[in-house]
Amino acid sequence: MAKQPNPARRSQRSRQAILTAARELVSEVGYAKLTIEAIATRAGVGKQTIYRWWPSKGAVVLDAFLALSESGPDQDMALPDTGDLKADLRVVMRATVAEFADPAFEGPIRALNTEIINDPALAAQYREKLAGPVDEAKKARLRSAQRAGQLPPDADLDLALELLYGPFYQRWLLRSGPLTPQYADALVDAFLKAMRPDIGGSAH
Amino acid sequence: MAKQPNPARRSQRSRQAILTAARELVSEVGYAKLTIEAIATRAGVGKQTIYRWWPSKGAVVLDAFLALSESGPDQDMALPDTGDLKADLRVVMRATVAEFADPAFEGPIRALNTEIINDPALAAQYREKLAGPVDEAKKARLRSAQRAGQLPPDADLDLALELLYGPFYQRWLLRSGPLTPQYADALVDAFLKAMRPDIGGSAH
Structure with missing residues (x-):
């Protein structure tokens, strides 16, 4: 049996994919039409993964912006x-x-x-x-x-x-x-x- | 057969009732939860009456505010x-x-x-x-x-x-x-x- 990938690293990858998807989608379709489902599909994760980390669409979008400003020194x-x-x-x-x-x-x-x-x-x-x-x-x-x-x-x-x-x-x-x-x-x-x-x- | 009420006057009354309902409801439930249906119910008119005069919820709410400022000299x-x-x-x-x-x-x-x-x-x-x-x-x-x-x-x-x-x-x-x-x-x-x-x- 192949070795499992590191769960923490996989979790971090999912988190990044969700934030990137949220940022892309909010630009493409606007906030009103943005859905958790669309973010999940684009990020390649289940909706439940998103709801485990964020209580609302607004919270995901806010963190997507915060991640941007955290990327620089x-x-x-x-x-x-x-x-x-x-x-x-x-x-x-x-x-x-x-x-x-x-x-x-x-x-x-x-x-x-x-x-x-x-x-x-x-x-x-x-x-x-x-x-x-x-x-x-x-x-x-x-x-x-x-x-x-x-x-x-x-x-x-x-x-x-x-x-x-x-x-x-x-x-x-x-x-x-x-x-x-x-x-x-x-x-x-x-x-x-x-x-x-x-x-x-x-x-x- | 009783004489029909003046249609123009009735129309004007419906219009006022719709604008008043829109103003009241936007204060009570907020814009996001405001529906054309709720405005129609409160105003005692059919939804189609509203859609005949206004293309959207936003347009009704804007006119509700305009009616307020038109009431004074x-x-x-x-x-x-x-x-x-x-x-x-x-x-x-x-x-x-x-x-x-x-x-x-x-x-x-x-x-x-x-x-x-x-x-x-x-x-x-x-x-x-x-x-x-x-x-x-x-x-x-x-x-x-x-x-x-x-x-x-x-x-x-x-x-x-x-x-x-x-x-x-x-x-x-x-x-x-x-x-x-x-x-x-x-x-x-x-x-x-x-x-x-x-x-x-x-x-x-």
Whole structure:
């Protein structure tokens, strides 16, 4: 009798096949039409194998995205820090805007966002596992700017991230305007102005 | 034989009953579990009556919201204009934030947004019939501020609205922070700073 393959290794292979299938299918058919059955067929496993590891379709899709971000080294999350805050943020926002203008990239993330918007438990997982660490990396760059005297030391960094990314998030989700490099630059410029300390002379 | 009721009036009554049922049910059970059948039952009409007027569940729900905003006079959309831009925007943003912090109010709008995010055709209808006119009313207030010299004459008003509402939209959709009067005020302050003309001295 032939030696059995290592069960842990086989398990790991199945897990990877499921996550890859979920990612491919959510891009191909969209989240609404994605089924656990289709993921199982594409991955070459039984439906029960998927349900043993994940409670829901949303949980599989979230882990499929997490597996993507885990594939690179941790430093991937860090923002560039050349000392020039404006230039660094333009690089980051131009790259972000370009990614979300690409249907192949943004499709699965749109699907995931739809679930997160409607499922507070999935939203909490998403914040803990993905959005939280990414936001920390962004705040690390803003803190560096604070130490360099380029942002006020008492700036609310949660609000700061919302000011920079919120307008873009809305435009992307609602498809309400073009996602261009010029738009990325305009967001960075507006953000830096909004973050300037109030030097008297209110705007009203 | 008794005289038939006026068919146009009966039709109008059915239409109102359907829209009211759709609004009630989307709040009670959420958009995902809402069915045309349940709307028909609640409204006391046949499913075919609904399908005669609307192609989809999303279309009924959108019209249910439109009917709400049509019930008041046009001036309801106008923003306050006391001449004090900061004070007026604080009133508007505090009211907006309070509305979206109320589960009964925000539930149906969250459901509608989910559909809009995933259905470009519904998004176009929503922009044309609801978001567009509302944005025009907001821009009218900003144009008044431009005439009063409180905002730069060349300001991009589409970007301006995104700067003011985008951060709030993101926080609301992702439930990523508290929706408080203080938050509303912080958004207005950041917006007014972002809109100031660039008077030399870049922020980097």
